[in-house]
Amino acid sequence: MSAFIDARTIPSGTTQTPDLAIIGGGPAGIALAMALADSKLKILLLESGGMNFDPAVQKMYAGSQTGYEPLDGDRLRYLGGGTNHWGGWCRPMDESDFEVRDWVPSSGWPFGRAALEPYYPRAQSLVEAGAWAYDQGGNALATRHGPILPLGKGGVYTSWFQFSKMRGDVLPTQFGHRYEQDLRAQANLTVWLNANVTGIRLAANGTSVDHLDVATLNGRQFTVKPRYTVLACGGIENARLLLVSNDVVKPGIGNAADLVGRYFADNPIPRDVATLVVFGGRLAPYYRDNQDMGHGAILRATFAPSDTWRRQARVAGSLTTVEQTVVLDDVGKAAVATTAAALGVDASSAQAWSLGCGLELIPDPDRRVTLAPEKDALGLPRLKLANSISDEDFARYRHTLAELGRQLLASKAGMLRINCTTRDEWMKNMDWGHHHLGTTRMHDDPRRGVVNSNAMVHGVANLYVAGSSVFPSYSASNPTLNLIALTLRLADYLKAVMA
């Protein structure tokens, strides 16, 4: 049996010497610990929070931000991390998401999707999203609920989201509560709750982690001296811990090239970007709502640009979903009537829906987190986030919407009106995915990345990073399934190097 220990009860001055310290018990940290259950490694998982929300702990996430949500509002600081309030939307990244795209500056992973392929089945099982039914699998299941919307030949196709265990009033998988018993049953694991890592201390030559400083909100302080450390504190906090740990190397750990905290991204979700009209009036229910397709899989259709067309048209990733029914005004009705007449189709039963979208942003070094002068309850500098979306991001997505509209006309199934032109219109109905990406980006060249292709912090042989902060380019797919697959790959790597 593993020990779950409330660190607030441990005497100050205690020192632990695990083989591996995992900092953070979100889905990345939990997936990593569980993937190493069959190893001989002695693992210590250090989690800042307890089993449930605690406002005093949560306050340590507060910072300041421009162009974004409050930093303590879109993260959760207790076991399970962000999965305590996630939406459960899952989709693997596309092949082209990994490629160096010359029209997307700073894009490209050091490996392709094939490197994650072996890990997706286990990741899918951990998020409890049922049988793998994305893309072709989804199409086959969808025939039960009516045909997919016919689109003329072109760049956009119907693709599929799946959902973490979200059936009726069952919430998506909350990793802390869902896997608590598995973690407790894991013989090689100790979990310290309410244990905040406040510094990663390097050896004097700066090339390895010597120890971690750990503190509790009731004043206890400990030292952990692990052989290896994995930082899994989430896409924003990973950067913060590296930046604040600046006693041996001045700009912070892994920050020789001034990259830690830069290239922050989320998937913006502009709403009501376009109005979709289906001349025949029928749109299969899986476009409008999550549908139980059997085999434990809940699906929702989305319009995605294909890999081939993304390369040709030089657009970024986007996933366009059907949102609400729209009642057309007189101008809209007239546009539908004249278009249908020109195409020679009957539009007397036409129906309209608004479309929303999850976008992939172009990497931008100026979108970044930096340390602020204010301190949290344990004396750590808070973060300041500068966020923005470029006009180019919108322009590329408009191109994808125009292609969808062209394909609808080509199939004579319907038409599209794009509703947003100016920047203000795009920003008016903007939501965020709360997906924190890019702040410790992966690249094998230390001048271009914070971690290498094995997620090791450049120059620090026993320090690794797990989570979406390592994504060098982002994809429009939601990150959690993908970051778990990447973490399982890291677990295999650590098993080999730490044996």
Ligand SMILES: Cc1cc2nc3c(=O)[nH]c(=O)nc-3n(C[C@H](O)[C@H](O)[C@H](O)COP(=O)(O)OP(=O)(O)OC[C@H]3O[C@@H](n4cnc5c(N)ncnc54)[C@H](O)[C@@H]3O)c2cc1C
């Ligand atoms: C409202 C909302 C909806 C979302 N919906 C989706 C969705 O539908 N699909 C999707 O794929 N993703 C979604 N996400 C994103 C998802 O929650 C994250 O991708 C995921 O939780 C990241 O996992 P992680 O383990 O890397 O980090 P986190 O989940 O952030 O976990 C980090 C953990 O580290 C701990 N920690 C932090 N600092 C320290 C420290 N100094 N010492 C010790 N421990 C520390 C935290 O307490 C936390 O438990 C959503 C997020 C939000 C906020």
